[in-house]
Amino acid sequence: MSDFQPKIVAFVCTWCTYAGADLAGTSRIKYEPNVKIIRFPCTGRIDYMFLIKAFANGADGVIVSGCHPNDCHYVSGNFHARRRWIVFRELVDFLGMDVNRLCFSWVSAAEGAQWAKIVNSFTEEIRQLGPYKAYMELVKKDKNESVF
Amino acid sequence: MDSIRKRARELLEKNTVKVVIGYGVGSDNTVRAIFVRRPEGVEELIFDETCVQNLAVYLLKNEIKQIGKLCIIANISALRTILQLASEHQIHEEELLCLSVTPNGELLEFTGFKDIENYISSCNRDLPDKESEMIKKLEKMSVDERWQFWMNHLSRCIKCYACRSACPMCYCTRCQVEYNQPQWITVEATLMGNFEWQITRTMHLAGRCVNCGECARACPEDIPINLLNYKTVLTVKEKYNISAGTNANIDSVMSSFESDDKENFIR
Structure with a gap:
């Protein structure tokens, strides 16, 4: 299992975490290359279906990250997002999804090192958990059952 | 049951409402929704503990709405639904009259959302x-x-x-x-x-x-x-x-927020 390289998708807001990740790059901070960053205008734009679809397309872990509370470029997008995440996380946990594979964080544009730290620790956690087999079986079944 | 029929007949005879949405007996003695538009039809109305369906589902159907002013025989779920729909600006007080019966058989008539709110606040809203x-x-x-x-x-x-x-x-x-x-x-x-x-x-x-x-x-x-x-x-x-369906003037939970919503999982 030690050579397992998890696929991690990060949904980030362009104003804080994306800029933070950019800072990590320009500061030449090395971090795990497993993460694939997808840039959004705001965390408020990140629909829960995106997270589900990431898992359906083979992600082993998903990061959602945006501006700290009160720092949203659009004033309240992250507050709305937080409301949604709280309910969504409880719901998928109740449905039996592994919520340890979901990582929510606040990373500002100045926190390049913090971004690297979160990616590194989360990648390590997912590496320990291994591939998301339960969901992959669901996807495989879907391909067999689908009539289209 | 008789009190509901009597009141429904009055409402239809006086043309206060155009249709009464209530419970009737369907095939195999099951309970089903019926739509009474003539005073003599009220004899088909029933109301007892088997009437669990939430009839509020019909309130927003176009073919029902266009009939005119509605009267609905509402159980507690339906009353709560009406409050929630009102908070989402889907129904208005003047379009609707609600009849209900308390567990001890007393007929209730609600003309405004405020009355419903008061009644609901005293009802059991817990999950089964x-x-x-x-x-x-x-x-x-x-x-x-x-x-x-x-x-x-x-x-x-x-x-x-x-x-x-x-x-x-x-x-x-x-x-x-x-x-x-x-x-x-x-x-x-x-x-x-x-x-x-x-x-x-x-x-x-x-x-x-x-x-x-x-x-x-x-x-x-x-x-x-x-x-x-x-x-x-x-x-x-x-x-x-x-809790949804307790207040007709509440903001939608998922499209509002508090700046200090508590969670313990965001890093």
């Missing part, structure tokens, strides 16, 4: 015991066991969308499952599509569900999908201290 226990039982299971539980149930789903049709809160003219660019949820009933559909349905009802349980009653495969909604009812109550 059976479902509460089931949720507790599921929460005690391991993640894998829960996953297996839901996969076993959802594999039976035939995507008939009866849960959507029966739900008085599912009134979007175009549902997310009908969008095909992009196609969010598969058209055919595959396990993953069923899973995604239930997540979508529950998330869209989060903070709006009045726990009437109509979705599970409508399900031809007896999938306990109401548990998902009840889980979000509990979450919303616990985290935001809001």
